[in-house]
Amino acid sequence: MIHHVDKIEEIFDNHHLPYNETPRSLFITDKEGNILVSNEFTALTLGMSLDELLKSNVADLVREGKYNHSYVLDAIKEKKQITGFIQTCKGFKVLSTSIPFFKPNGEIDIVVSTSAGEYEIVDAENSGNHLRQDINTEIKESQIVAESLAMKRLLKICRKIAPFDCRVLLYGETGTGKEVLAKYIHQKSKRSNGPFISVNCAAIPENLFESEFFGYEKGAFTGANSSKRGLIEIANNGTLFLDEISELPLEEQSKLLRVLETQEVRRIGGTTDIKVDFRLIAATNKDLKQMVERGTFREDLYYRINVILLHIPPLRERPLDIIGLVRKFTNEFNDKYQTNCNLTAKEFYSLLSHTWPGNVRELKNYVERLLIANLNNLNNYEEQDSTMPFKILIDMYLKDHIANPLPLKEFLAKVEEQYIHSMIEACNGKIIEASNKLGIHRTVLYRKMKNLNTNSIQNRRLSQKDYN
Structure with missing residues (x-):
């Protein structure tokens, strides 16, 4: 029985550094040296997957040559805090501190080991050691990596809002993973069994917008030899993700606004409206509020899509x-x-x-x-x-x-x-x-x-x- 559960959670939460600092190693063991808690960076410096590390004992890691010494074992033996350098098999030299925590009867309960954020890169080439990425690490279905506290908090928000059909606006720089996050929300929503339709608004020519989004009936124009469903209709009972929505021309913005207001579409050449039921997630790397002030983005559409605004921080901050x-x-x-x-x-x-x-x-x-x-x-x-x-x-x-x-x-x-x-x-x-x-x-x-x-x-x- 571990008596310091709250302390473990506090240490683990506080071990996320300010965004501009070096990542740190962390693991917590019991009095026998069995690893109870660790993080991805510790596993990476040892050339192991996190799952493998959490099944390990520090004495075994030393015997296997994962690192040259364990101050955890010293702290358990001497029943006091001990600090010193350890060298990992993958070319890292880490200043590590192991701190024992005791039960009321004076017996060691857990040992917390952390690095001080000081690393020295040793000659890995001559020793034949390299930082080898583990190929057996399981890639999560969501495809989202969330090691930083910022991304973990963002995913927590996404999980909370996913069951509701509220519209979401994702804001972030190019390449931050807005579509991946949109898919995550879709997967966690009640529409997960429905389609996820992703559209890059910047890639659709203005003259093709209406036919792509609304579809058309046979004979509606020259070359329309058969009927075609539009992207909005295809997204029925699912999620429609509009990436780079800021690139939509004003005229097309008004057409999209009407769909959001009526939940209906009419194909080009059609005479009846088709009911659609979809969730909208939009994304942009531009400040839509400034665009509204400049008159390049419709204010009414902005407030329609901006029910929940989520900011994805750039990679340099995490x-x-x-x-x-x-x-x-x-x-x-x-x-x-x-x-x-x-x-x-x-x-x-x-x-x-x-x-x-x-x-x-x-x-x-x-x-x-x-x-x-x-x-x-x-x-x-x-x-x-x-x-x-x-x-x-x-x-x-x-x-x-x-x-x-x-x-x-x-x-x-x-x-x-x-x-x-x-x-x-x-x-x-x-x-x-x-x-x-x-x-x-x-x-x-x-x-x-x-x-x-x-x-x-x-x-x-x-x-x-x-x-x-």
């Missing part, structure tokens, strides 16, 4: 979801290409560092390119695509120093220092190789290292023998 998405996409591409993918810890953190302006869609495309490069042993792939990490580096310093500007000379010195350190790290401490890639003589690199702040190099534990 890095925890990147973990689950990378796992999901690598599973998909492993199945597609009939192979196992290998991502190094360095590649993983590169994915975490990017701002992903194209959101989930951009992340998926990039993961596929990265995996194809790895599968084909394209070792120079990162060099071919080296602009992204460098842009990340520049963006990082710009964000840090725009508010508190530095003289240009100092700013450039900081960028140069970080770039040199990153190149040395990428070359595993081999100075000759790093100097060749930097295009400078190794003596020049030694001199720059001496002149620059060497603390970070020391922190990376680069010894003098590594420079040879």
Whole structure:
């Protein structure tokens, strides 16, 4: 019997970081070291699925080489909080703290282990260890990844509103997964057995809108050799999802408004109205209220579709979801290409560092390119695509120093220092190789290292023998 259930829930809820911070490991064990609670990131650093991890004992994980030491066992033995570094088999070095919680009789009840958000990427290549995505992870039917607190809250709202036939307006940047969320609402609704009709309003030419949406009768116009049901009619007893509804011309907006008011459609060339019963979910990446003020979107239609407004945050604000998405996409591409993918810890953190302006869609495309490069042993792939990490580096310093500007000379010195350190790290401490890639003589690199702040190099534990 666990006496700290409330404490477990509090720790698990509070373990979701502010959106711009590094994800942290978490697991909770009983007094025997059996894992009771964990999160996706912990499983990922060990190269396991979360289901596998939750069936494990920490002593077994150490024996299997998943990581080199368990402070959980130390905390159980010594009955006190213990902190130290552990190295995982997938190239992560994590500062971990294990805290025992006691029963009223002084016996250990549970042990909570968390990371401090400090990670060091170790040489996974030489040890033969890679961050290997588990291909057996079950992909949920909803296809939604919700590791971040923001997405979990959003899904909770969706589950609550799904049984009601209220209209929903999804707002979010391009690529955030608005259609996926619309399908989730449909699946959780009483209309789940009915059709889900998805329409990209921006892709339908204005002159075809009426025939596509309302259908037509035989002989209604030249070429109408048979009758055709429109998309609205096809969505009967189901859900109609109108993506990019902001792209509808004003004239078409008025026709859609009438359907929503009367729940009737009339085919082109028809003489009778057809009753339709569907739920409308609309989506946009534009501010419809501003469009109403500018006169480019009908105010009455806006209030018709905006009963429940749900905002999907961009991927850059929920890095925890990147973990689950990378796992999901690598599973998909492993199945597609009939192979196992290998991502190094360095590649993983590169994915975490990017701002992903194209959101989930951009992340998926990039993961596929990265995996194809790895599968084909394209070792120079990162060099071919080296602009992204460098842009990340520049963006990082710009964000840090725009508010508190530095003289240009100092700013450039900081960028140069970080770039040199990153190149040395990428070359595993081999100075000759790093100097060749930097295009400078190794003596020049030694001199720059001496002149620059060497603390970070020391922190990376680069010894003098590594420079040879």
